[in-house]
Amino acid sequence: MKIVKTFLLVLIAHCTIGQINVKQEFESAAKQYEGMLAAHPDLTKFPQSTNPDGSPRDMKSDWWCSGFFGGSLWYLYEYTHDPKWKEAAERWTMAVEKEQYNTGTHDLGFMLYCPFGNGYRLTQNETYKNIMLTGAKSLATRFNPQVGLIKSWNKFQQKYDYPVIIDNMMNLEFLFWAAKTSGDKSLYNISVTHADNTLKNHFRADNSSYHVICYGPNGEVLAKKTHQGAADESAWARGQAWGLYGYTVMYRETKDPKYLAQAHKIAAFILNNPNLPADKIPYWDYSKPNEERDASAGAITASALFELAQYSTAKQKAYYIQNATKMLETLSSQAFKAQIGQNNHFILMHSTGHKPGNSEVDVPLVYADYYYLEALLRYNQLKKIKK
Ligand code: GLY
Numbered sequence: 001m002k003i004v005k006t007f008l009l010v011l012i013a014h015c016t017i018g019q020i021n022v023k024q025e026f027e028s029a030a031k032q033y034e035g036m037l038a039a040h041p042d043l044t045k046f047p048q049s050t051n052p053d054g055s056p057r058d059m060k061s062d063w064w065c066s067g068f069f070g071g072s073l074w075y076l077y078e079y080t081h082d083p084k085w086k087e088a089a090e091r092w093t094m095a096v097e098k099e100q101y102n103t104g105t106h107d108l109g110f111m112l113y114c115p116f117g118n119g120y121r122l123t124q125n126e127t128y129k130n131i132m133l134t135g136a137k138s139l140a141t142r143f144n145p146q147v148g149l150i151k152s153w154n155k156f157q158q159k160y161d162y163p164v165i166i167d168n169m170m171n172l173e174f175l176f177w178a179a180k181t182s183g184d185k186s187l188y189n190i191s192v193t194h195a196d197n198t199l200k201n202h203f204r205a206d207n208s209s210y211h212v213i214c215y216g217p218n219g220e221v222l223a224k225k226t227h228q229g230a231a232d233e234s235a236w237a238r239g240q241a242w243g244l245y246g247y248t249v250m251y252r253e254t255k256d257p258k259y260l261a262q263a264h265k266i267a268a269f270i271l272n273n274p275n276l277p278a279d280k281i282p283y284w285d286y287s288k289p290n291e292e293r294d295a296s297a298g299a300i301t302a303s304a305l306f307e308l309a310q311y312s313t314a315k316q317k318a319y320y321i322q323n324a325t326k327m328l329e330t331l332s333s334q335a336f337k338a339q340i341g342q343n344n345h346f347i348l349m350h351s352t353g354h355k356p357g358n359s360e361v362d363v364p365l366v367y368a369d370y371y372y373l374e375a376l377l378r379y380n381q382l383k384k385i386k387k
Contacts, residue, residue, distance in 0.1 A: 018325040022380040025332055026079045028340060029347050029373060033076060036069075036345035037088055043095040047346070049353065050363045056344045057360075064107035066096050068370040070115030075373040078122055079380070086123070093119045093128070100135040106152045108139040109171030114370060117177060129181065136178030136187055139171060143190045147219045148197045150190065152212075160214035160222060166202055166239045169195065169246025176253040195250045199262055202243070207265035208235035208286070209243045228354045234287040237352075240270055241300035248308045263308050264316070270301060271323055279330040280323060284352035284361075292361055295336050296351040296368035302327035303371045306378035321382065328375055338364070348372055 036047055045058035046066045059065060073089035076082075093115040100112060112135040120128040142151045149164045150171065156163035172191040179188035201221050202209045211226040229236030244266040250259035275289040276282055281298035283291050305324035309317045330336060331348060338349050346364030353360025 018329050020325065020328055020332055020376070020379060022079075022376055022383070025376055026076070026373075028337070029369075030076055030080065030082075030085075031340045032338070032343075032345050032347050033072065035341055039345055043091060046092075046095070047344075047366050049351075049360050049365050050344045050346075057363075061096050061099055061111075062102060062105070064105065064110055065366050066099065067093075067111040067114040067116075068366040070096065071118050072366070072370045072373050074115065074118035074122060075370070075377060078118075079373075079377060089115070089119060097131055100131045101138060102135075103138045103141045104154070106139065106142050106150050106168050106171060108135050109174035110367075111135075113174035113177065117174065132174070133178055133182055136175055136182075139175065140187060140190055143194070145193075146217060147215050148193050149215060149219070150194050156212060156214060156225070156227070162215040162217070163212050163225075164198070164202075164215060165212050165227070166198070166209045166246075167242045169198060169250075170242050172246060173249045173253070176249075191250075192254065195247070195259065199247075199258070203262070203265075204233075207262075207269045209239055209266075211236050211239050226356075228356065230285040230287050230356070234285050235269070235273075236285050237282040237294045237297035238284075238300065240266060240282075240286070241297045241304065244270065244308070245300055245304035248304050248311070251311055252307070260311055263304075264312075267305065267308060267320065271319075279335070280327045281330050281336065281350075284355050292352045292355065293350045294352040295331060295348045296365050296371065298327045298331060299348070299368050299371035299375055302331070303375035303378060306375060306382065324375065325379065328372075328379055331372055 040047055044060060047069050048059040048065055049057040051057045070089055070092035073085055073092055077085035077089050096111055096115055112132055116128040116132045119125060147162055150168055151162055152165045152168050153163050155161060172195060175187045175191045179185060201213050210224045211229045213221055214223040214225060216222050224232060226232050226236060229239065244263060247259045247263040247266060251263060273286050275286050281293050281295060283289055284294040302324040305320040309320040312320060336348050336350055338346060343349055343364050347369040349364055350362055351365040351368040352362060353365055355361050
């Protein structure tokens with residue numbers, strides 16, 4: 001989530017920066033989201049996607065995606081400095097407030113840190129800080145030291161009591177922030193222990209990751225499964241993106257080279273994958289070429305690669321920036337970016353939420369927009385430095 005400022009100073013050399021018109025992209029995103037705001041007067045109905053009948057699909061604040069809309073509004077404010085986006089971001093951020101007490105989900109990083117974290121970064125509003133500190137404690141209740149991981153779901157396939165999904169790596173940035181802000185080192189230690197055990201158990205020899213690892217009471221691996229991927233042994237595209245983003249953040253926060261090495265390995269799996277299309281936006285699963293794409297996986301990957309480039313040698317840096325820029329160019333093209341007023345006011349088309357569950361297939365998704373805007377901001381910083 002963090003818009004990394006310091007890395008921009010070292011990104012100048014050997015970079016190929018494409019021709020994305022960031023101003024124009026933010027203008028059209030702003031127009032889309034003006035329509036989205038007008039279509040969403042009720043702060044308990046969070047924009048999520050499109051239903052099979054074409055109607056808007058809204059969700060409640062306890063859904064894992066409730067923080068993305070507020071987060072995107074903060075990104076619009078960050079780029080435009082227009083107070084109307086701040087006002088809208090404030091409303092949609094506070095709409096998630098009660099989730100700070102939610103101990104029934106591991107998704108509090110997404111739900112709280114995307115809206116409140118960006119809001120706090122941009123406004124220093126103390127209310128946001130306190131909400132997040134409570135939320136981080138709620139999230140930490142899902143960490144069992146005996147197992148050594150934060151529990152993702154309370155049950156999986158009716159028989160596993162401690163499933164952990166690769167997506168869970170995305171909550172650690174929130175805990176690092178809370179550890180720094182509160183001085184509670186235990187939150188830092190939870191993040192490191194979770195990341196270490198995920199590193200040990202979630203990855204295959206080719207550096208792709210399983211989606212779900214089911215643990216026993218002492219941290220023993222009972223099963224390696226998928227929920228949203230094509231098969232237990234396949235590489236679900238968004239899962240690879242979460243892993244890449246997660247281990248890049250782990251390196252930023254700890255400077256432990258093993259996390260950096262893992263991020264590079266995941267990047268290599270993605271970028272060298274024979275099934276990654278030339279336009280660089282993956283199919284929903286790397287084993288399913290020519291099926292539906294997942295624009296969200298492309299947006300998350302692009303944003304992560306812009307940060308990973310910061311921690312890379314000149315050659316790798318150029319390679320990551322070139323690929324991330326290509327992803328952004330594709331997402332900004334007519335193939336993925338909706339016409340103003342279409343697509344239920346979401347910016348991007350063609351994401352896939354849960355294909356095996358026949359849910360959210362080839363639709364807009366609120367988090368694709370969020371990571372697209374984040375990647376655009378990261379790209380924009382890069383361009384500014386190059387000038
Ligand atoms: N965390 C759920 C997903 O990526 O679909």
